[in-house]
Amino acid sequence: xxxxxxxxxxxxxxxxxxxxxxxxxxxxxxxxxxxxxxxxxxxxxxxxxxxxxxxxxxxxxxxxxxxxxxxxxxxxxxxxxxxxxxxxxxxxxxxxxxxxxxxxxxxxxxxxxxxxxxxxxxxxxxxxxxxxxxxxxxxxxxxxxxxxxxxxxxxxxxxxxxxxxxxxxxxxxxxxxxxxxxxxxxxxxxxxxxxxxxxxxxxxxxxxxxxxxxxxxxxxxxxxxxxxxxxxxxxxxxxxxxxxxxxxxxxxxxxxxxxxxxxxxxxxxxxxx
Amino acid sequence: xxxxxxxxxxxxxxxxxxxxxxxxxxxxxxxxxxxxxxxxxxxxxxxxxxxxxxxxxxxxxxxxxxxxxxxxxxxxxxxxxxxxxxxxxxxxxxxxxxxxxxxxxxxxxxxxxxxxxxxxxxxxxxxxxxxxxxxxxxxxxxxxxxxxxxxxxxxxxxxxxxxxxxxxxxxxxxxxxxxxxxxxxxxxxxxxxxxxxxxxxxxxxxxxxxxxxxxxxxxxxxxxxxxxxxxxxxxxxxxxxxxxxxxxxxxxxxxxxxxxxxxxxxxxxxxxxxxxxxxxxxxxxxxxxxxxxxxxxxxxxxxx
Ligand SMILES: Nc1ncnc2c1ncn2[C@@H]1O[C@H](COP(=O)(O)OP(=O)(O)OP(=O)(O)O)[C@@H](O)[C@H]1O
Ligand SMILES: [Mg+2]
Numbered sequence: 001x002x003x004x005x006x007x008x009x010x011x012x013x014x015x016x017x018x019x020x021x022x023x024x025x026x027x028x029x030x031x032x033x034x035x036x037x038x039x040x041x042x043x044x045x046x047x048x049x050x051x052x053x054x055x056x057x058x059x060x061x062x063x064x065x066x067x068x069x070x071x072x073x074x075x076x077x078x079x080x081x082x083x084x085x086x087x088x089x090x091x092x093x094x095x096x097x098x099x100x101x102x103x104x105x106x107x108x109x110x111x112x113x114x115x116x117x118x119x120x121x122x123x124x125x126x127x128x129x130x131x132x133x134x135x136x137x138x139x140x141x142x143x144x145x146x147x148x149x150x151x152x153x154x155x156x157x158x159x160x161x162x163x164x165x166x167x168x169x170x171x172x173x174x175x176x177x178x179x180x181x182x183x184x185x186x187x188x189x190x191x192x193x194x195x196x197x198x199x200x201x202x203x204x205x206x207x208x209x210x211x212x213x214x215x216x217x218x219x220x221x222x223x224x225x226x227x228x229x230x231x232x233x234x235x236x237x238x239x240x241x242x243x244x245x246x247x248x249x250x251x252x253x254x255x256x257x258x259x260x261x262x263x264x265x266x267x268x269x270x271x272x273x
Numbered sequence: 274x275x276x277x278x279x280x281x282x283x284x285x286x287x288x289x290x291x292x293x294x295x296x297x298x299x300x301x302x303x304x305x306x307x308x309x310x311x312x313x314x315x316x317x318x319x320x321x322x323x324x325x326x327x328x329x330x331x332x333x334x335x336x337x338x339x340x341x342x343x344x345x346x347x348x349x350x351x352x353x354x355x356x357x358x359x360x361x362x363x364x365x366x367x368x369x370x371x372x373x374x375x376x377x378x379x380x381x382x383x384x385x386x387x388x389x390x391x392x393x394x395x396x397x398x399x400x401x402x403x404x405x406x407x408x409x410x411x412x413x414x415x416x417x418x419x420x421x422x423x424x425x426x427x428x429x430x431x432x433x434x435x436x437x438x439x440x441x442x443x444x445x446x447x448x449x450x451x452x453x454x455x456x457x458x459x460x461x462x463x464x465x466x467x468x469x470x471x472x473x474x475x476x477x478x479x480x481x482x483x484x485x486x487x488x489x490x491x492x493x494x495x496x497x498x499x500x501x502x503x504x505x506x507x508x509x510x511x512x513x514x515x516x517x518x519x520x521x522x523x524x525x526x527x528x529x530x531x532x533x534x535x536x537x538x539x540x541x542x543x544x545x546x547x548x549x550x551x552x553x554x555x556x557x558x559x560x561x562x563x564x565x566x567x568x569x570x571x572x573x574x575x576x577x
Binding site: 069071074076098099100102103106107109111113114115116117125126128129130173176177180 | 381382456458459460461462463465466467468472476477480481
């Protein structure tokens, strides 16, 4: 495994500011019912970057992503070992408030999953359950604008969220996540159910959001990882124990042009699957 | 064998046709049965209203059809039915929906695997057992004994509460099915925004399962209205227009059962009365079902 500290080439000319670490994972192993799904992962996620996780199906990308907001706590027999630090604090320490964890670390899922409520109430859901102060209509509008959806739905905020297109629903889910002012957004194959135009809109959106948020994205789409992400981790399934491993983690350019590991090269160039 | 075209020659599918015919017969049979029941109800009811005025039946406040000077005001029976059903629902709806939320959203999978079958077994207890439980245990030991409520030995309160326990598993089980069917992705979406378990249950799962939950409650209401044994045994058979649940009441079903097993001669006015009350009961459930179907449809529009 190779980890470099170089700043992503995109950030270009200026000398890179000292990177702010959002997540530090050290030796993280996640098991379901005692069987490791992903083993011994160490990586850092930096502020205001897009970190992509790629690799073949079943290598544990979703599993790892879901450890970052403790979504795996919902699965009765899931167990996380190793250390996951968020802004230097142990995310799995006893007494950590899951409500606060998930408020700061938002998540967008593979399939758009709007609630069976109006567009407005979907976005207002988070602020409502968290009892956030401020004008709800304003919060909703700001989140929808940020998710580049406002113009398309502003005249039908009271309409059911199931009535808009899949791509709009996914942006609604992004707006819903943004409405609680998170710090990180986790995205698990957010475009896999969408057409190319919706996909490119969401990619543009991610690039915009990067100015204020840190994003971790799981994707099967190599071009997408190459286009939008700053750093990429490549995962594979270990042939011996069937558990996922991280082969290489580096700035995206390097992963796609000059990877250290031949398995990475084979995968990103499409030679294996 | 050679295919005439790329798809081959269509062979007649006798098996499929036979199954289709059998299924059609099954559907036809259930429709015919229903029609038959309604027709026989209707015939005697029409005969009944040849002897008794509809206005007396609907507006009269006294019910004494078998007396020498008979009175045919059905209101006391309707009143008894509504009172006992109301008490049963006051017990069964909150407890049933509470159990459903617990089983679907709070219980660990193991707990659910144990509790759900027990609950469903409870739904299979014969109602006559509930009836004697109400009369010989719940009224004397619990209401009068433990709680010190001053109730008559036959009373609507005991019958209603015990009927509530009878209906509870039905409501809990059907509502739990509806809530478990809500996709996990909706829960994850809500948890992912920082909602706690209670908020996820009440603000996401419950509304998403609403049409199924309404169906569960309606099923419970239907069972309560149509329930006969418990009221026959434990509520007494006194036509009563009051609202005090400590007193004895006669419900529509209890009247039908009690009179039907007594020796009213076929064709007599007492005999026809059974059918008239039965028809009124049928209309009540019909109207309620129709209302609830509309209700469910309306929510479907909002939530799906
Ligand atoms: N809830 C679960 N219970 C048991 N095993 C699970 C569960 N979720 C995932 N797994 C197992 O963990 C392994 C990793 O799954 P995961 O979903 O993280 O892979 P992935 O890399 O996201 O795959 P994909 O690209 O297909 O989404 C797989 O072997 C999977 O079967
Ligand atoms: Mg996945």
